[in-house]
């Protein structure tokens with residue numbers, strides 16, 4: 001799994017950092033910070049969940065890798 | 066299938082007023098059965114739409130083809146609201162940038178980006194001890210007031226005001242003035258003057274808070290005053306509403322209350338269920354289609370207003386199993402209690418901590434708390450014509 005974030009679109013609502021804290025954090029300006037662009041298997045479900053919950057479609061999960 | 070907004074001319078479709086926060090109007094459910102969106106009559110005579118199904122609600126809120134302008138109101142207007150004072154051109158221009166919920170695209174993100182830093186998950190975590198201390202002081206106050214007491218007046222409302230002051234950075238010395246102007250009705254002019262005075266005072270005393278960030282930003286002086294004012298109003302009442310309504314939901318469901326007392330680790334998920342089950346926004350702020358928009362089987366024509374019912378979407382059986390059941394162990398994430406899309410609630414991480422602390426500490430302090438009465442168990446007038454449910458008083462007793 002590969003994760004990409006479009007930081008320019010982030011509105012800082014923090015859903016990602018709330019539901020997948022091992023993969024996402026927010027920087028000092030509140031903008032999403034990718035902690036792990038290639039999360040391991042146990043993180044997959046939480047990562048997909050964060051992508052689905054993100055209100056601004058910032059998070060793109062590529063399942064092909 | 067395509068439908069058009071042909072609301073009956075004799076009985077135009079308006080938001081039902083027979084619902085309560087914990088038992089929303091059955092009419093919303095009927096509309097949801099009919100289709101993902103149904104016609105809605107706005108107070109200016111315009112016929113637009115209301116979206117009641119969760120999936121379409123999310124799609125509308127994420128779609129940049131909808132604008133926050135013009136803002137049409139579906140709820141009953143509240144008569145006798147204070148008139149805006151005369152504003153010169155600069156003040157009018159400043160006022161236009163102030164309310165995030167009336168802005169689109171760049172104009173919106175320009176202001177939101179200035180504010181985001183203090184509302185992240187991490188920022189919330191660093192404010193957690195201070196919020197817990199505010200709640201602890203209010204629990205002590207409640208015990209002094211003694212049984213019976215109104216949870217809204219003696220607990221939820223004062224907490225919401227103190228947390229708001231903490232996050233924004235309104236000096237403690239102005240606590241009483243803030244409460245007088247923002248916890249009850251007050252002339253807008255007085256609130257404007259208050260916001261201005263606070264900003265003036267803080268200019269020489271910058272700190273780690275939202276108002277200081279505003280002053281440090283590239284907004285004009287007039288813009289700073291208005292954004293400050295809007296933030297003083299935004300979400301304070303909603304946080305109080307949610308604390309009171311969450312506690313009421315628990316008191317009405319003793320099994321859920323017992324489960325939460327037994328296992329405080331359930332609190333994180335429980336807060337999401339409070340937000341879903343006790344949703345405040347019968348309709349979010351109206352969106353207007355800037356072009357013809359087709360989403361699934363639903364077509365919105367350019368210029369039509371679309372309201373999203375967070376209450377209805379949060380009880381959509383296609384999204385939440387047994388939606389009318391209050392179940393703090395369910396996965397309620399994905400609810401629209403804080404909205405969704407680029408206007409999704411800025412204060413939601415702070416609000417989550419506030420609700421969690423208020424509910425947790427109150428239950429711990431009052432092991433034998435019981436409900437006496439709550440105004441919101443009967444339909445109340447909307448708190449805001451957008452429209453939102455009102456919390457009212459929640460009277461409890463304990464021994």
Ligand code: HEM
Pocket residue numbers: 165166167177296299300301303304305307345346349350351401402403404405407408409410411412413415416
């Ligand atoms: C439990 C408490 C709260 C609830 C239920 C709530 C609910 C909401 C909802 C539903 C929206 C979106 C409205 C729409 O899209 O039409 C919103 C937006 C907003 N909320 Fe909250 N809110 C709460 C607490 C707060 C707090 C504590 C603040 C702190 C200042 C706040 C500030 C805002 C702001 C500034 C917006 C506009 C965001 C934008 O347009 O980008 N809210 N809130």
Ligand code: SF4
Pocket residue numbers: 005009010011012013014015016017024026030031032053054055056057058059
């Ligand atoms: S959920 Fe989306 S918008 Fe919110 S902080 Fe994370 S990436 Fe940004």
